[in-house]
Every structure is written in structure tokens, then in C-alpha cells.
Amino acid sequence: MAPKKDYKPEQMAHAIEAVRKEGQSVSAAAKRFGVPRITLHNKISGKSPMVCTMGPSTVLTTVEEDLLVKWAIASAERRFPICYGLRLLP
Template identity: 50%
Template sequence: MFAMAKQKKEKKPKRPFFSYSEEKMNDAIKAVRENGMSRKTAAKTFEIPRSTLIRKLSGAVPLKRKMGPRTELSPAEETLLVDWILAMARKGFPVHRTNLLTTVKKILEATDQEVRYVTGMPGRSWFEGFP
């Protein structure tokens, strides 16, 4: 007889990830803390997940959304490094990849930060993601 073709199982649509802005979340937190609005009403009014609002209000989750691994250098160190690169380029000495990575390694060693790299210095992916 005829072989029945397998029917593909329909996938459930994925839930939206971060379907709200930080501004809406901050407004909801302010409404609950300062205006006495209930958490449920604030979640509906500002169109944010109630469970997330509750976790942020309790302090279980940081108020500022930060994704990905932690940065190796502080914002001040990154700014200083960018200024150094630009100053070297203005003087006619462009900073090459090896020079930059070696300098970052020295900064990490000088500030006694935990180095998460096998070679002790950032690799290609760090270099490509650097501002």
C-alpha cells in the first residue's frame, strides 16, 4: 500500500526575549515604589513580565540589564586604551594587533585581575569585539 509521509511537528512559537524596554521597567519600578501601584497593575500598565518586575523589586536580579560575559577592562581602562591607540596613530605609529593584546595583558597583570585566557592575553574574538 501507500506509505504514510511523516508529518512535521509544529514548533511552538518562542516567547519573546526582552519584549520590554529598560525605560518601561524603570517606570514600573518607580510606580510601585513611589506611587504605591500594585505589582500586577504595574506589569499590565507598562507591558512587562510580572515575574521579572517582582525579581527586580526584590533585588534578586540587577536593575540594569547586562548580557554576556563580564568585560576584561573597566570602561575607564578601555577609554584610556583607545586614547593611547589614537595618540600613537597620530604620531605615525599604528598599534597592531599583537601590540594591543600585549598591552592589555600588561594592564591585566598590573591591576591583578583574574586572567581567563590560556595564553594570558586576549585572543582574536576579544580583538575583533574591541571598540
């Protein structure tokens, strides 16, 4: 399996724009913007969606997650331990 390529969505968007509007070749645009050539080709040809997320969807919304973080911080500031089950950790 090929190593995972790390790139930002903006890089892919610029590469797609370079191919579509500037007429640059897929391989040249991929090299120029640091994105995988095959992925760029698949997005331009329609084999893969322009925007996609990796992995399963999240369980909590960002609002719920922020609320949980605030609760954990507030509990820690009040010296109220957060424990799992009945056993307190030292």
C-alpha cells in the same frame, strides 16, 4: 525561549514605584512602563535583585579603557600601525 525585552532601568524603577506606592497591579504597571511582567514580579517579591548586570564582569576598568582608546587614536594620528603579531596588514 521568549524574546529578549529591551527596557531601561528607569522604566523598571518607575514600574516598581507604581506597584509599591500607587498600589497598581503588576501587570498594569508592566504594560504601562513597557517592562516584562514576570521580571517586575520577581523584583518586587525579592526573587531577583533590584539592580543586576548581564554577563561577566569587565576585564578593564573604564579608566584603563579610556587610556587605551586615547593611545590607539594617538597612534593612528601619527601613522603608527597597530598590528597583531609580526605580520603587518596592508
